[in-house]
Amino acid sequence: MTMFSKSLFPSVNESLEYNATENITDYNESQNEYAFSGNWLYITSIIALLICLPGLVGNGIVIWLLGFRIKRTPFTTYILNLAIADFSVLSNEFIGDICFLFGLVPPNIIHDYFASAYHAIVLFTFTVSQYLMTIISIDRCVCLFFPLWHRCHRPPHLSTTVCVVVWILSFLTTAIGVSLHFTGYNIIKFLHFLFNAVVCMSIMCVSTIAMFLKFCLRSPQKKKGKLLRTIWITLFFFLLLAFPFNITHILYLSLLQNDYLYGYGVMCALLNSAINPMIYYLVGRDKRGRSSKQIKKVFEKLFKEEEDSRENEEI
Structure with a gap:
C-alpha cells in the first residue's frame, strides 16, 4: 500500500516532504530571528543604561543647583522644569531597562501593564520637554528682538504659569491618547x-535660525555672552535628536511598524535628555580658568539674572 501510494501519487509525497522541510526551515528562521531580536534588546538596553547614568547625574545636579542653591529667575524656571522632565525621561528608561535585564517583571498581565505605564511616562515626560524647549525658543527670540518689552513689560509670574500649563496639557493629551490606544483608536x-x-x-527651527543670524550679526564684543550660545546649541541638538523620536512614532502608528527604527528614535530621545547638562557646563565654564572650578559657580555665571539683563542691554 505504501509503495502503491508512493508510485501513484508522487506529487503528494513530494509536497508533504517539501512542506515538512519548509516548516522546519521557517521554524529555524523564526528562532534565529527571535534570538537576534532578544540579543538586540539586551544590547540596546545596556546602551540605554550607559546613556541614562551620566544624564541622571547631570540633570540631578541642575535640579539641585537651580532649585535650592542658585537664585531663581524667570528664565531658570524654564531650565529647572526642563531638567525635571529630562530626569523623568531618563529615570523611567533606567527603571525599565533594569527590570528587563534582570527579569524583575514576570511575562504575564503585569508585564503588559508595566510596558503600558513605561510608554505612557516616556510620552508624557518627553512631551513636556518638547513643549518647554518650544517655549524657551520663543522666549529667547522675544528677548533678542524685543528686549525692552521682555525686560519691562513681561508679567512677573509668566514662567511659572507657562510651566504649570505645559505639565497639565502634556498630561491630558498623553492620558487621552494612551486611554484610547487600548480601544484601538490611535488617531489621537x-x-x-x-x-x-x-x-x-517648525517653531524651534525658525527660532534657532533667527537666533543664529542675530548672533552672527552682533559685534565681537557682544558675542561674549554665553547664555545665547548655550540656548542655541541646546535647541540645535534638540532638533537633531528629537525629530527622529516624533517621526518614528508617526511611522509606527501609520505605515511602518519597525521595532529597530522605533528603538533608534528612543535612543535619540535619551541622548537629547542626557546631553543638556553637559552643554550648560562646557559652554558656561571659563576656558582660561582652572578645570577644578565648582559647577555651582559655572551655573551661577551662566544663568544669573544680571547676565541676562546685560545681554538685553547690549543688543
Missing part, C-alpha cells in the same frame, strides 16, 4: 506626534 496619538513634529519643530 498620531495627531499628538504630528503636532509635535510639524508645529513645535
Whole structure:
C-alpha cells in the first residue's frame, strides 16, 4: 500500500516532504530571528543604561543647583522644569531597562501593564520637554528682538504659569491618547506626534535660525555672552535628536511598524535628555580658568539674572 501510494501519487509525497522541510526551515528562521531580536534588546538596553547614568547625574545636579542653591529667575524656571522632565525621561528608561535585564517583571498581565505605564511616562515626560524647549525658543527670540518689552513689560509670574500649563496639557493629551490606544483608536496619538513634529519643530527651527543670524550679526564684543550660545546649541541638538523620536512614532502608528527604527528614535530621545547638562557646563565654564572650578559657580555665571539683563542691554 505504501509503495502503491508512493508510485501513484508522487506529487503528494513530494509536497508533504517539501512542506515538512519548509516548516522546519521557517521554524529555524523564526528562532534565529527571535534570538537576534532578544540579543538586540539586551544590547540596546545596556546602551540605554550607559546613556541614562551620566544624564541622571547631570540633570540631578541642575535640579539641585537651580532649585535650592542658585537664585531663581524667570528664565531658570524654564531650565529647572526642563531638567525635571529630562530626569523623568531618563529615570523611567533606567527603571525599565533594569527590570528587563534582570527579569524583575514576570511575562504575564503585569508585564503588559508595566510596558503600558513605561510608554505612557516616556510620552508624557518627553512631551513636556518638547513643549518647554518650544517655549524657551520663543522666549529667547522675544528677548533678542524685543528686549525692552521682555525686560519691562513681561508679567512677573509668566514662567511659572507657562510651566504649570505645559505639565497639565502634556498630561491630558498623553492620558487621552494612551486611554484610547487600548480601544484601538490611535488617531489621537498620531495627531499628538504630528503636532509635535510639524508645529513645535517648525517653531524651534525658525527660532534657532533667527537666533543664529542675530548672533552672527552682533559685534565681537557682544558675542561674549554665553547664555545665547548655550540656548542655541541646546535647541540645535534638540532638533537633531528629537525629530527622529516624533517621526518614528508617526511611522509606527501609520505605515511602518519597525521595532529597530522605533528603538533608534528612543535612543535619540535619551541622548537629547542626557546631553543638556553637559552643554550648560562646557559652554558656561571659563576656558582660561582652572578645570577644578565648582559647577555651582559655572551655573551661577551662566544663568544669573544680571547676565541676562546685560545681554538685553547690549543688543
